[in-house]
Amino acid sequence: MLLDVNAARKIFGGLVAVNDVTLQVPEKAIISVIGPNGAGKTTFFNMITGIYQPDGGTINFNGSSIVGLRPDQVVERGIARTFQNIRLFGAMTVLENVMVGRHVRSNTRYIDAIFHTKRFRDDENSSITRGMDLLRFVGLDAKRNELAANLPYGEQRRLEIARALATSPKLILLDEPTAGMNPNETEETKHLIRRLRDEGNITVVLIEHDMRVVMTISDNVTVLDYGTKIAEGLPAAVRSNPKVIEAYLGAGAAAGNFGLEKTEPKSTGGTA
């Protein structure tokens, strides 16, 4: 297992935000974490990335524990992320944003920067090269000199992915990558996520509300509700799981099993 989360728990005040959640992510998988608002999905991500420390349980990445590491150390181990509410460095250019992601993969020291040593020049050149490659990958190379804050919404989301990729991750956590996108952009993003895995050998865990995305690209789906895992399995199985439907639409809806159909009328393939 690339990522092995066992019984992770997070408590805020008296509220159990994440309650003994277990998640196993094999290499080169695309795993979705879904659940109603406030189910603890983002908190779960924050625990993996070291922004919050878990109050219980273990998190192993690549065979060793990452509990207790600072966020920057987690990045160094090979986990990158994006944010639900885009958090770019608005006053920096598009290329600079991506170059910030190269921080953990470059060794320029203070002295190198002041004296412009060979190490500095090599680092700088490789950061620019890699950054431009990634911008081309997400289709933003022409906008490299624009300030990130001036990009339209969809491009900001893609820039955030490029910035995360710049850290050369083995695993990328995407927090609602298609939120606020139109169907066209959503389709492109889906394609992008597949390419991450197929061409980049990067494992993907995503939080997603758009069931069209979840159902079509996930190898496996985990469902959280009130901080607890209520279901896990293949997309089709999860979709017809009465507990999941209940979580999304309340007890009454489960009987009819039209729940997910109703929230996602364009869902392909109908109910299983």
Added chain:
Amino acid sequence: MSQLVRPKRDFTIPVVAFTLITFFLKFFVFKGITFVDSMIFLTFISSLYFLVTFPMNKYVQIALGILVLFVGIPLIGFQNTSSINVVIDIAIYAALALGLNIVVGFAGLLDLGYVAFFAVGAYLWAIFGSGQATELFGWQLPENGFFLIAIVAVLVAALFGVLLGLPVLRLKGDYLAIVTLGLGEVIRVIANNNPAGLTKGSVGIDSIQQPLHTFTNSLGSDGYKWQSVVFYVIVLAVIAVAILVTNRLDQSRIGRAWTAIREDEIAAQAMGIPLVATKLVAFATGASFAGIMGTIFAAKQSFVDPASFDVNQSIGVLAMVVLGGLGSIRGAVVGAAVVTSLNLVVLPTLAIEFNNLRQSGALNLPPQFEVSKYQRLIYGIILIIMMIYRSQGLVPASRKHIEVDDAHAGQGAMQGGD
């Protein structure tokens, strides 16, 4: 692409003309130190700004720059040491502003106790370069030991930056401001209380040696003028290094990490930037600029006391950085020049003019309206007006576009790995 860009206007001739005219006016006509004389001098100094800002012939630019810095200003300084002393003070404050700009402008850490590091440098030379050292340790450094202590001060101030920064840099913005304000006061109160007889308390330390003094003294009655030139050359060298270092750090992964932290701490951390270490580096770098300038300040004044390092100094430097434009290197220098000349030239000479008018009976103004007493009032108005109408400053920061050429053609995003 280049033919599509409208050719930039060339300003070589107007800038050269401006520089020469103001120089000759100052040197031959307005030789004195009245308000008008001083304003002419400041106008001449401002040619340096036009020189670096307006597009002009590269060679002329360099030649004119050298002429202004190494011929024009020293010549005027020889006529009147007060003129060159103003430039020295501008350079001292410009280095302070550059250092504080790294902390506040680049990294977004509001430090209101910055002057503490200036005090550390100043006391370092004050103690080791005066009779104080003889009293304390039985020996003192020779006058040219100054150069050693100046370098040591860079390191000591940086160390102080780390020591003070470690406990406080975990704090969020506003808390940091108030704690650094408190720390700055703590350093001053400690100096005031004369711990272990080190600082001589509120009396201050006097007769601090000046570098190359024996040499300048041997030059006869003009010796004190040459002493000013010595300080002038030293501050020019330091400011040049400070600008170079700031620029290079800004355009490296360190500078990008600072800006990233300023923009969004959590995102920066989640992109692999160690928060505390990166902030500490900013703090220490800013502190080191203040440290070395402190030693120069002590030597130039030949006297140091705790009153020189009160919170108004910190806020004065902050006003310079804000006025120039947070995060803007050129802005920090411009801000320092504007505020320093306002404090040391415009207000005092204006006050003298008012006094003369009053004595001649032409103006009936009560003596309370002496403008030089109201620095804070002027700082205050500058800060408020700038925040309301132009919070980006006089010379706003702009992100430099990174050059991308064919050499940066990669192998495709997904093949690149590490």
Added chain:
Amino acid sequence: MQLFIETLLSGLALGLVYSVIALGYTMVYGVLELINFAHSEIFMFGGIVGVELLLGVLTKTTWHPLLQLVFALIVGAAASGVLAVTVERVAYRPLRLRGAPRLVPLISAIGMSLFLQDIVRLVESLFGNFNRPFPSYIKGDEPDFFAITHPLVSGATISNTTLTIFVVGAIMLAGLTYFVNYTKTGRAIRAVAQDQSTSSLMGINVNNIITVTFLLGGALGGVAGVLYALKFGTLNPYSGFLPGLKAFTAAVLGGIGSIPGAMLGGVVLGLLEQLAAQYISSSYKDIIAFGLLILILIFRPSGLLGRKVSEKV
């Protein structure tokens, strides 16, 4: 024992003054998340207005010194309250409406603080010395009313000054607690502190509530200013800075944004400062406050009574 008791009483009085000033910081911070740097000058201004009123008008009447003081307190509070509202209108509101980054209003507040120091000095110096003494009430053989002392246990005494500060301070703290907890406006202030946009959706005029917050915080500052002059005997345009810084420390100590926290923090700080000055070193007493501030922020960043809030990611 006598010394210890008197140090405690003096520290408690000082602490109450800090508490009343700290409330101004904490209320504004609670609502706007802004350190109102100018609050130290707002507090000083009310004190000076109160003292001027006493010197210029009230001491010429035959009123009882306490009655005179009550008038000075009311007028000082009004002056500071109006000034606080003006400062908010001029220096903070335009920035808030523009949604400026957080550093911007903070710097504007520092500017306001500097401006007020010198403008008060300018005006005061037009009429004489800008160091203003608290009036003396010695009449013939009668001692100054505020200097009269009453015996307590173990030979310790308490002066009318200290008693007055106890009573006025307690009334202020109790009054504010009542106002914030049991009135409609108080509820609105708490709502705005929790969430501005939701409050406005619930029909609260957020700008009005912010004005009321500044008015109240300022008025409390004015009261504290007059009490401060009473306790220390003199005020000048720069007197606000240090107690302002300490009161802010008190607010942080108690947990910034928390009203009971500011009260507790002020009292704790005042006691500690007075004890340290008495038993350790009076020249280092100011450092004690800042040392304490730094320790608190490192080990308990949310203060004694503050709630821990984690930023939403």
